[in-house]
Amino acid sequence: MMRKKLWITGLLMPAMIAIVLFRGAPIVRAQAQQSQASAEVKIDNFNFGPGTLTVSLGTTVTWINHDDIPHNVVSSDGVFKSRALDTDEKFSYTFTKAGSFSYFCSLHPKMTGKVVVQ
Numbered sequence: 001m002m003r004k005k006l007w008i009t010g011l012l013m014p015a016m017i018a019i020v021l022f023r024g025a026p027i028v029r030a031q032a033q034q035s036q037a038s039a040e041v042k043i044d045n046f047n048f049g050p051g052t053l054t055v056s057l058g059t060t061v062t063w064i065n066h067d068d069i070p071h072n073v074v075s076s077d078g079v080f081k082s083r084a085l086d087t088d089e090k091f092s093y094t095f096t097k098a099g100s101f102s103y104f105c106s107l108h109p110k111m112t113g114k115v116v117v118q
Contacts, residue, residue, distance in 0.1 A: 036060060036094075041113065043071050043085070043105075048113035055095060055117055062092040071111065076102040 037059040042049045044066040055061060063073045065085040073082040073091050079101060082091035095101070095117040105111040 038062065040064060042066055043073075043111075046108060046111055048103075048105075048111060051112075052114045052116065055115060057098055057117055058094065058096065059117070060092050060094040061115055062090050064088065064090050070107060071105045072107055073103055074106045076104065 037056055039053055039055050039059055039061045041053060041061060041063045043063055046067065048063070053061065063082065063085070065071050065087060068087055070084040070086055072084050073080070073093075075081065080093040080103075084107065085091055095115065098117050101115045101117065103113050103115070
């Protein structure tokens with residue numbers, strides 16, 4: 001009878017220790033953190049400022065119209081296009097491909113700018 005108790009204890013004890021250890025262990029999970037960079041282009045006095053903006057891949061660029069008249073933002077290659085922006089209105093676009101993206105205001109075509117994505 002004593003042998004049977006020792007045998008059961010010998011089996012159960014390591015199993016119980018393992019359960020206690022694994023149950024109490026903190027669970028560590030890696031989480032992907034996406035750092036979304038942002039940049040801003042001001043529309044003022046019939047100009048985009050800065051005229052050329054260099055950003056990293058995945059950056060969201062926001063254009064803000066600080067002029068008293070409407071403007072829009074239209075990429076030369078048709079990648080993005082805003083509606084007409086009144087004073088203090090914004091338009092944002094996230095650049096997911098590298099390259100050079102020229103844009104202009106279709107209401108005032110002499111207004112031009114460029115975003116370079118690296």
